[in-house]
Amino acid sequence: MNCVEFLATVVSIIIMVLTFPISIFICFKVVSEYERAVIFRMGRLRSGGARGPGVFFVLPCVDDYCKVDLRTVSFDVPPQEVLSKDSVTVTVDAVVYYRISDPLKAVIQVSNYSHSTRLLAATTLRNVLGTRNLSELLTEREAISHTMQVSLDEATDPWGVKVERVEIKDVSLPTALQRAMAAEAEAAREARAKVIAAEGEMKSSRALKEASDIISASPSALQLRYLQTLNNISAEKNSTIIFPLPMELLQPFLCNGHCNHKQKQ
Numbered sequence: 001m002n003c004v005e006f007l008a009t010v011v012s013i014i015i016m017v018l019t020f021p022i023s024i025f026i027c028f029k030v031v032s033e034y035e036r037a038v039i040f041r042m043g044r045l046r047s048g049g050a051r052g053p054g055v056f057f058v059l060p061c062v063d064d065y066c067k068v069d070l071r072t073v074s075f076d077v078p079p080q081e082v083l084s085k086d087s088v089t090v091t092v093d094a095v096v097y098y099r100i101s102d103p104l105k106a107v108i109q110v111s112n113y114s115h116s117t118r119l120l121a122a123t124t125l126r127n128v129l130g131t132r133n134l135s136e137l138l139t140e141r142e143a144i145s146h147t148m149q150v151s152l153d154e155a156t157d158p159w160g161v162k163v164e165r166v167e168i169k170d171v172s173l174p175t176a177l178q179r180a181m182a183a184e185a186e187a188a189r190e191a192r193a194k195v196i197a198a199e200g201e202m203k204s205s206r207a208l209k210e211a212s213d214i215i216s217a218s219p220s221a222l223q224l225r226y227l228q229t230l231n232n233i234s235a236e237k238n239s240t241i242i243f244p245l246p247m248e249l250l251q252p253f254l255c256n257g258h259c260n261h262k263q264k265q
Contacts, residue, residue: 036050092125117156
């Protein structure tokens with residue numbers, strides 16, 4: 001403590017004594033549980049660290065103090081146009097959660113920790129996303145958010161700021177790219193539907209061929225199938241008149257078909 005500071009302190013104490021008890025309301029300050037007070041005397045940081053929570057004492061005209069809120073604060077990073085690694089321009093916005101971990105650094109090391117953290121968050125967002133391609137931006141948001149949180153936390157640590165969480169809110173693609181991706185997805189769905197339909201037809205054809213072979217090899221099975229068909233038709237309410245033919249009349253045709261089938265095999 002130099003002479004000027006000592007004399008100023010003595011004068012301040014004398015004024016405080018002369019104005020007692022009014023000076024009590026000036027000299028005693030209160031900080032809440034979630035706050036801390038950083039006190040300066042004649043421009044110098046007072047020893048003892050940040051004060052609070054509770055009541056602390058300041059000398060009038062000599063001491064000055066600054067309150068720091070320790071609660072977690074969130075802010076939205078303005079939408080940033082980012083050029084991805086594969087040269088696609090996307091618009092990304094995010095939200096950042098941070099708190100003050102060291103009140104002394106937050107007051108002494110940086111002029112405005114809140115404004116500085118916001119600017120650094122926008123820059124970090126562009127730098128991190130610029131190293132990823134489009135597919136990673138769309139599918140790996142959690143990993144990108146973690147990378148951004150670690151990078152931002154390391155940069156703000158000298159300021160006494162602790163970045164707790166970063167969340168990527170939205171990744172907006174250009175309209176032309178959205179249409180192209182939608183057309184590609186629609187084409188892929190149609191291709192899958194055609195493949196499934198073709199597989200179903202192939203399985204159905206195999207089943208019909210096996211059933212035909214079994215019926216052709218067994219005349220009694222064919223006759224039973226013939227009777228079932230007549231029964232199903234007669235059960236329906238329609239005006240169709242059916243004249244069932246004896247199986248003996250159809251036997252030459254069935255034999256010819258069965259023989260031709262064997263010759264082809």
